[in-house]
Amino acid sequence: MVENARSINIAASILLIIGIVYIVGPLYLTLSTASQSYEYMLRNGLAWVPGGELFANMGKVINDTRIPIQMLNSMIVAFSNALATCALSFLSAYAIVYFRIRWAGVVFALILATIMLPLDIRVITTYQVASNIFSPLNAVLDVTGLNDLIANAFGAPVHLELSVLNTHFGLIAPLVAHGTGTFLFRQFFLTLPKDLFKAARMDGAGPIRFLFDILLPLARTSVASLFVLTFLSGWTQYLWPLVGASTPDMQTAVVGLARLVPDADGQVPDFPMIMAGAVLVSLVPLSMIALLQRFLVQGLVLSEK
């Protein structure tokens, strides 16, 4: 405590309470609405008092909507995103820190650039690439004039086409292309004793053994925290899943929740059911946070360094 004056204490407490109300208020409203019936809401508007319809509403979500399958999609996307991000970041940081690679600095700078160009900015180009993952190759062939040569020789230019839109892979891959993890692991590796790699080589351990016997056990809390963070971010992604998946069965739960609000005018949405869905969809990340809080905090501290 810098200051102990009574007036400052009171002011700080008031500020804190306002903050808590600001954050907890909507959560409370979500829960209380989710526990009331549609009729109650039609009669009374906002539900400030909790009712007894929570499980009935959740049952409606499970039986009448696509939320269950969409939660499965979310699970696949978030889990694969976390796993792939961890593996890729770990390996690229390993290569950058422990091997003398030509242009390692440039490579690292390019990886870092992805942090400054998040998916939200690149969403249109990402969509173009996802709609045909060979489009960059086609463009290169066109621009370099290679396609003209090929057209002359074989009668037709090369034009490959493969769309990954509306597939799990298409939902996951663009999320994985992100440099935060690489940066995190690089910073972590740099804090380890420099001679560890040499000591392991003297002990006869090659690069692969060093990776599994020494680096991975040492980095396990960092890996765990990155996993938790990317899982949560994958679960709560909105824009890319909205664009990248077109059929309800391929959409993720967060997108599905938004779609529960009917497009047609005039009809009052079934807010209790939507809120029950929101509660249901939040349960996975919430329980994850509760169980793996330790790693989450460590991850935040690490990425702040």
Place this chain on the structure above:
Amino acid sequence: MTAIDTAIRAAAADIELIGVTKAYDAKTVVIPQLDVALRPGEFTVVLGPSGCGKSTLLQMIAGLERVSGGKILIGGREVQNLEPKHRGCAMVFQNYALYPHMTVAENMAYSLKVAGVSKAERAERVATVAKMLGLADFLARKPGQLSGGQRQRVAIGRAIIREPGVLLFDEPLSNLDAQLRHDMRVELADLHRRIGATSVFVTHDQVEAMTLADRILILNKGHIEQFDTPKAIYHHPASIFVAKFIGSPPMNILAVTGDGSALRLADGQVVANFAGKGSFQLGIRPEDITVKAGGPIKAQIRYREDLGSHEILEADIAGQPLRIATPFGAEIDPTSTLSLSFSQARLHLFDNGTSRAISNAFDQTKSAPASVKEYQ
């Protein structure tokens, strides 16, 4: 010898470096050219200032750095293109480089595990080494729960457990405090006697070099200044660099001129008889100068430092600094001009251009024996 003594015993291998060069890139040539042969079982200390290429040299022997040119032979086998694990070397690092997540026992046994040694034999070897190094009670601990000295012992245990023919040390004691460093020096010397592996020990600490080495290799900017026994290096330094590097306080180096009969300082004082002519650098150790009434050489005292066992006087002679070590209790008037005599048998003469020692410069045949007496 006890049973422990014979349990870990290496088949010492000789090491030969032939025309070895190393450049990290075109601009950083660390070792221009190096030829050296180390005998089996010999304890060599590589001594030199920071950045002179000691670690680079050691890592080339170990196989952690590639040579840019030349050959390295260990036990007569060309190894410069082999992986570290095929060279039969083990290394102790300055910062221990222990695996933080493994226990002491796991740390020491890791190389055996990688090599596929059975669990039972690993445990047996770990027990032997731990007993040898006094680590038996710490086997279940992690490195983080050990003191600096214990960690260094684990690092040594990890190195010797495979009974390597060559043991490499890269400044292993520089992270320890003075007392511990002394104790570890004694232990290392003892360990070397018992294990008998050819050892190369890198340091910038001359005390470690003088006490541990069979022979000291003095490295300066990647080339060898001198490679000889500690005694020879102390008493017959081959260059000004060596003369200044060994000894504490270091040897005094004075610019002198030979006029055909004597060596004179800039102010005309004669410091020795000498038949040659020209400019030279004269070396004399602080302990080879005595302060005595009627001494023929005069100097102005600047500062005195009482170290208990002896005193160090800092003086000024013909515009050059001069350090003198006097025995405890010597009567010195700090205000007056000092009267000194240089021990004539212990003068060193160096060439002005090459900085190399001129051997037998004060040979009795060259200077008149009668007058030598005069300046003592």
